[in-house]
Amino acid sequence: MKNESKDVSIEINKPKPLKFESELAYFNRTTDIQTTIDTLLSGEHVLVVGFYSNGLDLLNALQSYLRKKHPNQDFQEQRAFRLEYRKLSNLVLIAIDKHKLVVKKAPLIGWLQKLYPDSDDFLLSFPQIQGLNSAWQWYINGVIIPVLRNKIHPYYGVYFPTRFEHLQLFDNWLKRYEGPKKSAIDVGVGSGVLSFQLMKYGFQKSFGTDMNPNAIIGLQESMKGTKLSVKIELSHGHLFGKWEKQTELIVFNPPWLPTSNDIDRLDEAIYYNDKLFSEFFQEAKKRLLPDGRIVLLFSNLGQITNVTKEHPIEKELSDQTRFVLDRHFKKSVKKASTKTKRNQHWRSSEVVELWVLKHK
Numbered sequence: 001m002k003n004e005s006k007d008v009s010i011e012i013n014k015p016k017p018l019k020f021e022s023e024l025a026y027f028n029r030t031t032d033i034q035t036t037i038d039t040l041l042s043g044e045h046v047l048v049v050g051f052y053s054n055g056l057d058l059l060n061a062l063q064s065y066l067r068k069k070h071p072n073q074d075f076q077e078q079r080a081f082r083l084e085y086r087k088l089s090n091l092v093l094i095a096i097d098k099h100k101l102v103v104k105k106a107p108l109i110g111w112l113q114k115l116y117p118d119s120d121d122f123l124l125s126f127p128q129i130q131g132l133n134s135a136w137q138w139y140i141n142g143v144i145i146p147v148l149r150n151k152i153h154p155y156y157g158v159y160f161p162t163r164f165e166h167l168q169l170f171d172n173w174l175k176r177y178e179g180p181k182k183s184a185i186d187v188g189v190g191s192g193v194l195s196f197q198l199m200k201y202g203f204q205k206s207f208g209t210d211m212n213p214n215a216i217i218g219l220q221e222s223m224k225g226t227k228l229s230v231k232i233e234l235s236h237g238h239l240f241g242k243w244e245k246q247t248e249l250i251v252f253n254p255p256w257l258p259t260s261n262d263i264d265r266l267d268e269a270i271y272y273n274d275k276l277f278s279e280f281f282q283e284a285k286k287r288l289l290p291d292g293r294i295v296l297l298f299s300n301l302g303q304i305t306n307v308t309k310e311h312p313i314e315k316e317l318s319d320q321t322r323f324v325l326d327r328h329f330k331k332s333v334k335k336a337s338t339k340t341k342r343n344q345h346w347r348s349s350e351v352v353e354l355w356v357l358k359h360k
């Protein structure tokens with residue numbers, strides 16, 4: 001789908017519609033679950049028919065089967081479990097016709113109309129539909145962000161914050177900021193929260209970028225016809241996108257964990273590659289006004305989960321070639337709820353960080 005607004009070349013990210021010529025194995029209430037799991041194990045697709053809940057039942061049965069197959073809690077085995085579940089569950093399909101799921105008692109998912117306006121009859125995998133369904137709930141219900149007056153309505157496939165300590169750090173910093181407020185660049189604008197905070201504290205203009213087309217399309221849609229669409233300008237692209245002008249402030253809430261070849265780590269909102277920070281600082285050097293500031297939000301997540309010993313901002317500062325430290329603030333992250341199933345004991349030592357850098 002092409003986006004109707006200014007950046008006509010942006011192609012939206014969405015699950016690819018599937019079509020099959022041959023007949024598929026199907027699963028309904030009366031089908032034997034183990035036979036269906038065997039079909040999936042042989043690499044064949046299975047179509048869920050009848051009720052939506054049949055698909056949920058099948059995926060639950062698949063999970064139980066794989067848990068028995070991978071009973072140990074160690075990292076390798078849990079990873080093997082996740083990879084196999086991902087592979088097999090994506091063979092489970094569901095049909096869409098005229099922007100609705102064909103099965104009975106199915107949730108209404110508005111993305112089917114919005115993202116596939118011209119496709120009538122196709123299939124998606126059940127996990128993709130689950131993703132579209134929860135994203136639709138976030139989008140229509142909105143998400144309360146404690147530092148913002150209005151809810152945000154995150155677009156399909158766009159990162160949005162679910163914890164807010166780092167945003168509180170940024171809010172406190174903005175409250176006390178006494179520099180000029182003509183313009184800022186918001187690298188990796190996502191759902192727009194940092195730009196909205198900039199507006200809240202009187203910045204006249206924010207130039208946002210994101211390499212994820214959905215972030216740009218979603219924000220353009222949500223700001224359409226409002227004053228914000230004039231104050232927050234967007235560019236789709238890597239790091240600074242098309243913005244070349246110097247500004248007095250550059251803000252970046254980058255991914256917090258280093259990437260690897262692991263397919264668990266493909267999400268560019270969460271995982272950074274080894275070039276991201278050096279390129280960011282190199283480009284930021286050109287775009288920061290002489291008295292300007294760079295604000296980076298970060299966390300010790302990579303270090304406390306033992307994924308890396310390196311801290312990319314400390315590394316930049318230790319080089320002493322481009323930038324020096326102006327201020328540094330930290331805030332502990334609240335302990336995760338004890339109800340969560342995942343092993344998150346490390347959360348107790350998680351600290352979010354706000355780094356303020358200036359030209360050397």
Ligand SMILES: C[S@@+](CC[C@H](N)C(=O)[O-])C[C@H]1O[C@@H](n2cnc3c(N)ncnc32)[C@H](O)[C@@H]1O
Pocket residue numbers: 159160161187188189190191192193194209210211212215237238239240253254255256268269270276
């Ligand atoms: C952690 S999210 C932060 C989003 C938003 N600024 C916030 O604070 O909620 C990081 C964002 O940066 C974007 N991003 C990651 N790498 C990027 C790059 N090289 N160039 C532009 N944007 C990037 C991601 O798509 C994502 O939207």
